[in-house]
Amino acid sequence: MVGTDRRDELPRRRFARSAWAMLAVALTVGAPRAIEAATTEPATSEPATTEPAPDCRSTRCGALRGEVRVAGQRIPLPDAVVVVMPAPPGAELGPFRPRPEQTEQETEPAWARSQRSDTAGTFAFEDLPAGRIRVAILAPGYERRDEIVEIAPGEATTLRLYTPPLSGAPFRTVVSARPVPRSQVTEHVLTAEEIATLPGSQGDPLRALQNLPGVARPPAGLGLLVIRGAAPSQSQVFLGGHAMPRAFHILSLASVFPADVLDELHYVPGNFDAAYGNATGGIVVIEPRRGRRDGFHGYGELDLSAASAMVEGPVGKGSFILAAQRAYIDGVLATAAAVSERVTGEPSDLLLPRYYDYQGLLDYPLGNGAWVAVRAFGSGDVLRSRNSPEVAETSVFQLRTDFHRLDLVFRKRRQGWRVRLTPSFRFENNRLVAGADTFRRRRRDAIGSVRAEVARALGPRAELTVGTDFELDGYFALDEQAELGSSGDELPFTETRDRGLQSSLGVYGTVLLQLGRLTLRPGVRWNGFSVGDRFAFAVDPRGVAGIDVSDRWRIDLGLGRYSQVRSIADRNEVDLVDQGSGIQGASLFLPSAFGNLDPAVTFAPQDSQLNAREALHASASVRYRIGDVGRAELTGFFRNQYNNVPPLSDGADNPFDSISRAGGVEALVRARLSEKLYGWVGYTLTFAELILLQAPPTFPYTRRPSDYDQRHNLVALASYVLPKRWRVGGRFRLVSGLPYTPVVGSVALPGGYQPIFGLRNGSRLPLSHQLDLRVDKKWIRDRVSVTAYVDIQNVYNRVNPELVLYATDFRREAGYVGLPIFPSFGVRLDY
Amino acid sequence: MGGRLRHRPIDPQDRPVTLCPTGRLAALLLGVTGCTPSIDPSWLITGPRELALDVEVIGQGPYGQPIIDTSRSSRDALPLDTLSLRPIVIDTEGPIEPESLDGRWILCSGLGNCLLRDRELDGPRCTGTSIQPAAPCIFDEGGPATLTIPDVPPLLPEISTIFTLVSGPTVAYVASPPEGPGLDACIARFEARERLDGCLLMERALGLGPLGELVETLEAAGFDLGIDEGAESLLARPRNRNPAVQTLQVMYGTESVEVNAGARVVVPRDQEIRLTVQTTEEDLDAYEAMVGDQTVLFSDNLDAQWWFDQEVDRLDELPNRIFTSFRAGTATGTVRVYVVVRDNLGGEGWGFVDLELD
DSSP states (O other): OOOOOGGGOOOSSHHHHHEEEEEEETTSSTTTHHHHHHHHTTTTOOOOBBSSSSOTTTTTTEEEEEEEEEETTTOOOTTTTEEEEEEOOOSSSSSSOOOOHHHHHOOOEEEOOEEEEOOEEEEEEEEEEEEEEEEEEEEEBOOEEEEEEEOOOTEEEEEEEOBBTTOOOOOOOOOOOOOOOOSSOOOOOHHHHHHHHOOOOOTOOOOOOOSSSBBBBOOGGOSSBBBBBGGGGGGGEEEEEEESSSSSSGOOOSSOOOOOGEEEEEEEOOOTTOOSSSOOOOOEEEEOOOOOOOSSSEEEEEESSSSEEEEEEEEETTTEEEEEEEEEHHHHHHHHHHHHHHHHHOOOOEEEEEEEEEEEEEEEEEETEEEEEEEEEEEEEEEEEOOGGGGTTTTOOOOEEEEEEEEEEEEEEEEEEEEEEEEEEEEEEEEEEEEEEEEEEEEHHHHHHHEEEEEEESSTEEEEEEEEEEEEEEEEEEEEEEOTTTOOOOOEEEEEEEEEEEEEEEEEEEEEETTTTEEEEEEEEEEEETTEEEEEEEEEEEEEEEEEEEEEEEEEEEEEEEEEOGGGGGGGGGGGGOOOEEEEEEEEEEEEEEEEEOOOOOOOOOSSOOEEEEEEEEEEEEEEEETTTEEEEEEEEEEEEOOOOOOOSSSSSOOOEEEEEEEEEEEEEEOOOSSSSEEEEEEEEEEEEEEEESSOOOSOOSSOOTTTTOEEEEEEEEEEEEGGGGGEEEEEEEEEEEEOOOOEEEEETTTEEEEEESSSTTTOOEEEEEEEEEEEEEEESSOOOEEEEEEEESSOOOOOOOOOETTTTSSSSEEEEEOOOOEEEEEEOOO | OOOOOOOOOOTSSSSSSSOOOHHHHHHHHHHHHHHHHHHHHHTTTSSSEEEEEEEEEOOOOOOOOOOOOOOOBOBBBHHHHHHHHEEEEETTTTOGGGGGGGEEEEEEEEETTTTTOOOSSSSSOOOOOOOOOOOEEEEEEEEOOOOOOOOOOOOOSSSSHHHHHHEEEEEEEEEEEESSSSSHHHHHHHTOOOOOTEEEEEEEOOOOOOOOHHHHHHHHHHOOOOOOOOGGGTTOOOBBBBBOOEEEEETTTEEEEEEETTTTEOOOOSSSSEEEEEEOOHTTTTTEETTEEEEEEEEEEEEEEESSSSSEEEEETTOOOSSEEEEEOOOOOOEEEEEEEETTSSSSSEEEEEEEEO
């Protein structure tokens, strides 16, 4: 509530007609745009009243004090026009919605007074005649709200009114924490609105990235980041400046960090800044946001596979966010399997994934430009077999993988200096039980890491940034193998223990030079990697240059070297991915790209030589600004990556050193044509191949398509806001099939048919296309809002091949398997 | 759903391991979608199919005890024994005469190494001097073939145990059926890694033995094999013989009849039918041996594969048993059922029965 306010004592005559004109227009039900236009006009005017003003000397009067808040969010709505006038005859107390005939018959009221709400959303009218009055709230971008109020004589009546935002602007703008500077030739930013409403992405931030140029459509539409033909393990996701141990939950079902806790999500497919290392593909940089300080808010959400909730609010001068997500897809699948068993009588053997994640963020200003944040977050995943009794003896399988991380962030800006210091501690725990509990593995990691960065302007045209990131990982690995020939309930196990340290260190520096229209950002990064007493080093010079050719045209160029310590996941490159499993009377083969859907848990470092993979990135981009509504850009890229394969001693088919080479073109036209409509069309042409450097003459190939050589990828999407807070969106994708290694025949052995493989990646799955649709409906009440959505993938039920099936004797391809039409729906309550 | 999946074997020495439960992933995907296309069952004969490789000792060399003439052919061979090799191939019309096949015989080392690893089918001719050639070599072409096991080598290969030698010699057979693409085309496609539609490929470990006589032969040639005393029971094992499919039991309702392989029997089309291969002591190669101070009876383990020339409703709860149960389902007329019986030492025999649905 506010105290005595002199605003309604300002000159009345001047504003009288405009206040009534505004109201008269607003009285036309269902014309929110007109309201907007009318309320915009007198933006600088002060409140006034019409004549005649009530005479409190002859009439008993009272006061009205109130506040205006945004419905569903409960935050104050400043600068809203509040108009009071006599209530229509016979009007009941409470919300007032004039019927159309009432609107037509409405005449200028005997009197009217108005004023604007202050920054706290409050207003106050003194000397109002006792009895029923009508209060109207008018604000641009918000629906009109009318209320009939009883003014008691000699008393101050209080009122709180909620007015819902118009459907075109349901998303709140949040305060953005400035991320670490990056340089790039191509960078794409997704807004919270886009992440939440993109069809086919289920509100998942990293899945949303798959709609952008340079990101391949992953196998089975699952969550993998295949950037410019690079294996997912070669790209990194950085959260708060530190690399994430994993960006997706198990089987890549969802991101481990929800969209609602993000401030910004930057996708840089290549030529990224020297501040980021240990990646030779692309990077995704995520900055958590600060909690809101305008009250306590949050949400709860339920969908077919998971439930999530969040709460945020102020703490002293700072703010906090607490959020969590828990999936129950295992229960859904187990129930479906049980029903299937009952109906068909067939036993089932199924993998059941389950996961959770949590986030706790506290931001607090320290004064003098300093800011501190504490961030705790983690994730846990379980993948276990659900066996029917018939197969329970032979297929016990369980994988658990968890991480828990605590970050401290200190930021300070003072006297031209900008400092960022983020120590972090992470604990990881991985456990595998396989082979009907005859084999167990466990690995625990305690990881300390720190990123420190200092930036300073070196004059009006230059800025220097230097920094370092360091990670030290102390690991413990335990293998337990059941002894051969043992039997009984208590199997004797042979134990193998391994303990050690591995680390990575990066030191980097970049200079930003602004020379008129030309921007230069040269930089260099020194990398050191260690595992035990083995070391690898790399020096990576990098740079980008950009020039604004005109107000609309810009050209950017990038060239740089990127390195990454090799990990066991790279074995995928050397033909070690298992393929072929008997299923449902047939043999099923997966493209090699599926290898990265595995949990990819490395339980012990490789014992062989430690090397660093080295890649050269070159890219050039031409950008054109399409007025104020969007932009178009065309980017060419090239990546030449020396894989530096260490000798493998496991009898691999292809233990040869190799080069991964990728090149192509990305095109994007992206526009927001109005508040109601956004969309883009993106196209990527990619050529990605693996070139063997040491293959003997008899080896069947010296170069082959990369596992991720997705030649064409076209994405067109749009999202449009309909009246009454409906939103509809669609996404169409037309994508080349991934390469796979065909089975060309079989050898009849006593135990069955064994496949004979054709050339590695010698075939390609057929072209796939699909349309996804999403429909949202939002209901806004005074204190809460409820959103329901239906997201239908593959609307016209196209069989897009993901897997290849062969008859058991491999004499022919029996067909392809694709995902059918798949609707998902969910409900979310925001408060 | 209901796919039978397998785990990737995990070797603790092969560290670190990236988990690859791809089959399970597929099960997850397919289980969710239930959208597998229709696939012919593995036991349904839809074209030329390699049923078995009949390997018999037809000529004995200088080593080992004289082979006793029985109703079962000898499968184990010693150096300088001569083997007869006959590919058993069937089609929807019935067995294909082995003599009509256009094929190539290859000798190599280790099951799975002939055709699955090596890509050279135009290798050299075998010299007849190496039991386990370092690279695959050609020893015959056409349909049925004979092979004389080379003599004891002057040096044994780098092996860890004698068992590696026993299971080492392997033959592969690449062929084209009479209406197929032809041998040359099959070989060209194989080496180019192209589709092998219409081509026949088989591979079998020959199986040297019996073990006791092989050890005696090698020790007589001057090799110190260091056989453990605990291997007595294995050394006493007689020469392995091929099992045979001579008699089958046909059961339906309360009826049970025994028929000879190749016979025709009338069965009711609306009842569950159960077929069982009748085995004999000779199929099992039973023998007694001392284990410690006890006499123990040992014998082969037998399993069977069944094929049908029409689609029926299989009711088998477990695969590879010497019996099978089914209902006629949509089958009409006469259903031919083939069965191959195998022992755990490489021996195999085959037969069929025609079931006339009433």
